[in-house]
Amino acid sequence: MAKGLIKGLGITLNRFFKPKVTVQYPEERLPLPDRFYGRPEFYYDKCIACNMCVNACPNRVIKLETETVDKKKVVTKYDFDQQYCLFCGLCQEACPKDAIKFSKDFELTRYHRPDIKIEFVKPEMVERKKAEIKKAAAEKAAAEAAKAREQEEQNPAAGKEGS
Amino acid sequence: MTIKTEEFLLNLGPQHPSTHGVFRIVLTLDGETVVKAVPVPGYLHRGIEKIAESRTYTQVIPYTDRLDYLAGMLMNWGYVIAVEKLMGVEVPERAEYIRVIVGELARIASHLVATGAYAADIGGLTGFIYTFRDREEIMDLFEMISGARLTPSYMRIGGVAYDIPEGFIEKCRKFLDDFPKAIEEYNGLITGNEIFQARTKNVAILPAEKAIDMSLSGPVLRASGVNYDLRKARPYSVYDRFEFEVPMGAKGDCFDRYYVRILEMEQSAKIIRQALDQLPEGPIKGKVPKVIKPPRGEAYAEIESSKGIMGTYVVSDGSTQPYRVHFRRPSFVNLGYLDEMLKGWKIADVIAILGSIDIVLGEVDA
Numbered sequence: 001m002a003k004g005l006i007k008g009l010g011i012t013l014n015r016f017f018k019p020k021v022t023v024q025y026p027e028e029r030l031p032l033p034d035r036f037y038g039r040p041e042f043y044y045d046k047c048i049a050c051n052m053c054v055n056a057c058p059n060r061v062i063k064l065e066t067e068t069v070d071k072k073k074v075v076t077k078y079d080f081d082q083q084y085c086l087f088c089g090l091c092q093e094a095c096p097k098d099a100i101k102f103s104k105d106f107e108l109t110r111y112h113r114p115d116i117k118i119e120f121v122k123p124e125m126v127e128r129k130k131a132e133i134k135k136a137a138a139e140k141a142a143a144e145a146a147k148a149r150e151q152e153e154q155n156p157a158a159g160k161e162g163s
Numbered sequence: 164m165t166i167k168t169e170e171f172l173l174n175l176g177p178q179h180p181s182t183h184g185v186f187r188i189v190l191t192l193d194g195e196t197v198v199k200a201v202p203v204p205g206y207l208h209r210g211i212e213k214i215a216e217s218r219t220y221t222q223v224i225p226y227t228d229r230l231d232y233l234a235g236m237l238m239n240w241g242y243v244i245a246v247e248k249l250m251g252v253e254v255p256e257r258a259e260y261i262r263v264i265v266g267e268l269a270r271i272a273s274h275l276v277a278t279g280a281y282a283a284d285i286g287g288l289t290g291f292i293y294t295f296r297d298r299e300e301i302m303d304l305f306e307m308i309s310g311a312r313l314t315p316s317y318m319r320i321g322g323v324a325y326d327i328p329e330g331f332i333e334k335c336r337k338f339l340d341d342f343p344k345a346i347e348e349y350n351g352l353i354t355g356n357e358i359f360q361a362r363t364k365n366v367a368i369l370p371a372e373k374a375i376d377m378s379l380s381g382p383v384l385r386a387s388g389v390n391y392d393l394r395k396a397r398p399y400s401v402y403d404r405f406e407f408e409v410p411m412g413a414k415g416d417c418f419d420r421y422y423v424r425i426l427e428m429e430q431s432a433k434i435i436r437q438a439l440d441q442l443p444e445g446p447i448k449g450k451v452p453k454v455i456k457p458p459r460g461e462a463y464a465e466i467e468s469s470k471g472i473m474g475t476y477v478v479s480d481g482s483t484q485p486y487r488v489h490f491r492r493p494s495f496v497n498l499g500y501l502d503e504m505l506k507g508w509k510i511a512d513v514i515a516i517l518g519s520i521d522i523v524l525g526e527v528d529a
Contacts, residue, residue: 004355011351012289034324035310058222082399088225088316093324102310 032104037087038085039105040080046099046128049073057092059084069130070137080118082108121137170198173510177206181284181514184524188501190513197513207528215488220246220320220455226315229426230490231526236269236305237468238526239318241371244399245475246289246320249462250455257445258322259401262501263438265308265317266336266466267431271342272301274382274424274431275296277521278290282353283423284518285362290353295333297345307331320455322448332414332439342432346425363418367504367516370415377500381471381493383520386423387415393467405437417519425520456483470494470521494526 023030032038049066061084065077091100110116170423185206191199211230215223228235240262249255275294275488282290286461302312308326309315317324349394353359369379371387384391392409394402410426412419415462457479465474471493504516 002349002357004357004360008289008352010355011348015293021299033307033310033328035308035312035328056222058218058225072464086225086316087311088228088314089310089324090221090316091223093460 003043004047032106036104036106037089037102039103039108040082040085040091040118041101041103042078042080042118043073043099043101044078044121046097046124047078048097048099049075052094052096053091053100056090058088058090059086061085062091062100067126069133072133072135073119074126074129078120079115079122082118083116166167168194171430172397176490177203182517182524183280183522184527186522186524186527188505188513190505190510192510195509195511197466197505197508197510200502200513202501203467204495204498204524204527209529211529212488212490215485219482219483220457222319223485225314227490228316229467229525230492231273231470231473231494231523232313233523234269234273234469235313235315236265236317237273237466237473240266241464241466241468242464242475242488243318243320243472245462245464245477246455246457247481248464249460249477250320252321252399252449252451254322254449255446256443257326258282258447258449260438260442261323261327261447262318262404264403264435264442265305265315267321267336267435268301268304268440270443270469271428272298272305272395273329275301277336277424278349278353278421281421281518281521282359285359287353287359287520290349293345294353295435296341297338300334301340304331304335306339307334310466319448319451321451322446326447329443329515332442334437338422339436341433343429346429354425360418362512363421363519364416364517365414366512367505367508367519368414368416368418369420369500373500373503374415377496379471379497379500381467381469382423382427383420383471383497385409386412386419388413393465393472397464397465399464399466401468402434404441405434407434409462417515420519422520446488456481465491468493470523470526471497490529492526492529494520494522494524495529498522498527505518 007050049064051064054062059080063077063079064075066073067076087102089102092102170191170193171198173190173192174187175190176182177185187203189201189203190197192230223242224239225457227238230238233379275298279291279294305315306312309317309324310341330488371389374384374387374389380391388411390409390411393399395409407430410423410430412423458477459481461476461478463474463476465472472491475492476489477485480486501517501520505513508516
């Protein structure tokens, strides 16, 4: 009469002697695929401040601010408000320079609410970048000046020869 | 001597595990018998249709994941197919095949939840664990191809987001090879169980005419013996190229509604196998402008989701954001007949009947 019940019990008994399918999580971890969307990562030096990621985000998670130094855009702020992130990857897809990428880190819990928001750009990074641009600009200006001087030195000679 | 009796109200839910989410039914009971049942949805309402009006067409896709979160891929599909119809975009063949593969995998995943959760509703938690074990394989496949397990946001207007990664096809084939054995296990563990059968057979019989009248769809409709599956009746995508059957029930009771899903999973596995064999090479995204700006107008497109017919109605005013988006959510429509189905049954059967409809609250409330 209770044939079905006994068959079911047989199945569970059979399973009991088979290897486990679960893993002991914090110690053991399953491998994650490359496309996994975990904590976002931002590469400051790659970013060209094109605002594509800001416009691609469905939830307006990203705040991007720039400052213009010597006609060049410097990213001064790149805030990622993770609590509103849908982890859809549209920002990563929109970025032309791969400046924003999702890592495999999925343990995103924090003890304090302010820690959820990620402020990627640190003041010293902005200072460094600004200094780099200024240095590059100064070098460029110096090189140009040197070139001009060289030409001037050659030119009067050329002028004399010509006359 | 007569005993004075009176009816009383009982709130089932919104916080009750057997309602599969936050769903409330106000039951009027006469002793243990249901006299009247008033479903109260809306506890998970997030206003996705309204949110869509302030997002660009691509940005709506992640929100559709959150409709039927057990088959996010199918919800993506239901939305993009409507926008593609509106824009007249042609989807490359490879993309269509990839969509069929992931869509059918999502259907299996959703039906596995339905099957397992139904077993748990009836009182056999073991079945739940077994189906979730196999669903995990599908979730791993989704994670591989889209980067997320439940909210893939994988489809794009005009194609899919990424091509099939290395190792996906092998893993998918391995899953399909192991799947018949798993179905055998479910049949032994759940379907064949005498207690399960006693609880579900001849419970809440839904006649075919009534089901059609209430415009029910999906496994609930087919269990009543109505042969209506969009994939066969009005093939969209590349479904006309596959050989499969539309499983149907005979009586339309809870058992049929449960068993149709198991049979459907077998058919889905068959479709995936064929799609993997026929998978062509080529691009995965059609010719779509970078800024999606459909012409003024409206479009309505439907797909067969795991719960029934999922339709999307999109109205465009020519800007980058949809003027109006409406989703025809099968779970919500399928609930329309709940009151009459519950009437006259005992309170323990309420859980069995509700579970057999297989609702997802993300979809009911949108």
